[in-house]
Amino acid sequence: MAAFDWLLLEGLAMKRLLLGLLALSVCTGCSTSEKERESVEERAATVDGIITAARYRHHIEVLSSDAMEGRAPGSKGAKMARSYIIARLRECGIRPANGQRFEQRVPLRRVETEVHDVRVIGGATDRRLMFGPEFMGNSRKGPGRHVVDGELLFVGFGAQAPEYDWDDFKGVDCRGKILVMLVGDPPTEDRNLFGGPAMTYYGRWTYKYDKAEELGAAGCIVVHKTPWAGYGWAVVENSGRRPKMRVREDDPNRHMGLEGWVTWKVAEELVAGTGRSLDELASAAARRDFKPVPLGRRLHAELTTTSEPFEDKNVAGILPGSDPDVADEFLIFTAHYDHLGKGEGKPGDDVIYNGAVDNASGCAGLLTLAEAMSALPVKPRRSTMFLFVGSEEQGLLGSRYYTEHPLVPIKKTVANINIDGLNVWEPTRDLQVIGYGQSSLDDVLESVLAGRSRVTLPDLEPEKGLYYRSDHFNFARVGVPALYVKTGEVVPGRPQGWLKRIKDDWVKNRYHRPADELQPDWTCSGGAEDLRVFLRVALQVLNGYLPPFWSDTSEFKDLR
Incomplete structure (x- = not known):
């Protein structure tokens, strides 16, 4: 410097x-x-x-x-x-934080997802997406075969940020739908919004999946674009092929059925029936007055998850x-x-x-x-x-x-x-x-x-x-x-x-x-x-x- x-x-x-x-x-x-x-x-x-x-x-x-x-x-x-x-x-x-023990059990599960079929239904013809080059996805649900089917709804960047008076959903009912979101933060010209050049939590794909699940969606598809993501499609593809470790829980089937990615080129096809290009929709999504856009098509996915229990441990001590x-x-x-x-x-x-x-x-x-x-x-x-x-x-x-x-209340963690x-x-x-x-x-x-x-x-x-x-x-x-x-x-x-x-x-x-x-x-x-x-x-x-x-x-x- x-x-x-x-x-x-x-x-x-x-x-x-x-x-x-x-x-x-x-x-x-x-x-x-x-x-x-x-x-x-x-x-x-x-x-x-x-x-x-x-x-x-x-x-x-x-x-x-x-x-x-x-x-x-x-x-x-x-x-x-x-x-x-x-x-x-x-x-x-230093004293043990977990009663008489320093260790805290962390029950996990090792999850693998096999994608059998992903199809876009509607428009001129149905379109099967290729796993790897065009689509990557998995599920947080428990073991078994899962079918996910829902109307595709484009929701811009999927951000609901009250501190910026920003809501990409505008009260639209997302239950049972498959939400299509752009990766990253809204690229606004106002440097006081979404951290300027800095990525905020709203730009992370983890936030987008969590928000879709919170709104009752059947699934969420994030649209990849290298400059906005900060990494190429190869990173998405390589990561998506590996088994996932997840925290074990009593009811994993409460999660929505599909967390996925598509390339920008595939997304251009998905929005073709709206009368607007993906670039035009992305520009609209960079404004506060954006409203969700139904794509007039459905996505149908069939996949199988297998799950294997696994345990790790944290270590915690208290002064x-x-x-x-x-x-x-x-x-x-x-x-x-x-x-x-x-x-x-x-x-x-x-x-x-x-x-x-x-x-x-x-x-x-x-x-x-x-x-x-x-x-x-x-x-x-x-x-x-x-x-x-x-x-x-x-x-x-x-x-x-x-x-x-937590071993001590979160509300008491300053x-x-x-x-x-x-x-x-x-x-x-x-x-x-x-x-x-x-x-x-x-x-x-x-x-x-x-x-x-x-x-x-x-x-x-x-x-x-x-x-x-x-x-x-x-x-x-x-x-x-x-x-x-x-x-x-x-x-x-x-x-x-x-x-x-x-x-x-x-x-x-x-x-x-x-x-x-x-x-x-x-x-x-x-x-x-x-x-x-x-x-x-x-x-x-x-x-x-x-x-x-x-x-x-x-x-x-x-x-x-």
Whole structure:
């Protein structure tokens, strides 16, 4: 980033620092004892010596070792990782969160879907869609053969966003219909709508399927377009052919029968009978006054699902709060401990996906924080949970199960801080905030960074919607303000772009590959510094008078 950009960021950080200090002065004014009036900095400084690069690196080394076999869900290596985490939590006095146990069972099911037939009925002739090149789909229903049949209804981008006074459905009855939605957010010219260039939750295909089911639809088809999705059709096709892991539930047949995708070319055929082209309908859908358009055709799909039970586990420990008035309120730290396990290869090939950055680093950081916070001479007013979730790589399933079956009430969970890929290199002057502007946690973070001569860096790739692709998202979707940061860009004393080149190389050559393993040149000093920042953010949240809150423009603000 250019020097003048940093000046702008520093000006913003100073403005928010003043607001943060004002809020902190109000909070400390509510304290009831001399010790409670100690500054966050003074408290944190008493345990900063525990947060060392060597301690953090050691945890990475153990958790990403070949002995852990890549920590795939259900594997011996995943069990070993949990045992190591639990032993470290016990050693520093963290209490089990699930009665007498640290582990929480996560019942899952492995689902495979076989698509027998997908036909579009109506128009000049019936049209059978080719599975793979033209259509991809599956079902969340339970085992058995399922027939899905319904009228096709084009509902634009399928967004129902009251904070933007936006409703693509306009009260139309969607029950029993198959909804056709465009991928992404409405591409409005107003930068104040749907996050401007940033993807919001409304642009995610997961939101679209959930909204269709909420409205009683028989199915939902998302129309793919590479620039709007951020990935090509090959990604949809490859992902769609793999088995799905889903949270086990008592009645999976309550779900709608079809979640699918079609190419833009197929969608052009589907809308042909409306008298308008798909481009014209997409342009109309970018306006508030858009109304759903019946396509005058039906879609008929026949598919079979098979389901196999499977079990994973989360690990959760608690540091109890010291103030009886708010000790039942929790800040929850999260980090996923699972990775991809072992692959296939010739004798002598490295087939272990060690997952050192993703996410042994996050777990190592969380263990280091637990060790430091348990040593605080004066414990925080609120309680802290250290939650290590499983099956993140399978679709954020461990954290989803937790938020649907919480060990402490969601209404008493004041915030979530998620660590997924912590800095293993040198300290940075900045810290990248994913989903910048979502909640007041950003202000707390900025005030802490300003006190350490550092600044926040807004999301570098907002169009990718990274805020909706890690475990904190499951807390956000139930109304808990969540903070998610990534490693910064500028390293003091290094040439401009030095760390960016290293990170780009990691993404290209190591991400989700056996090469993501501990490297000799990892100093881990950057991660240790970021952990000291997390410690201070946590102490502000845990000792503050008021809990964090969503911003007025967040799509999650009405869920709290």
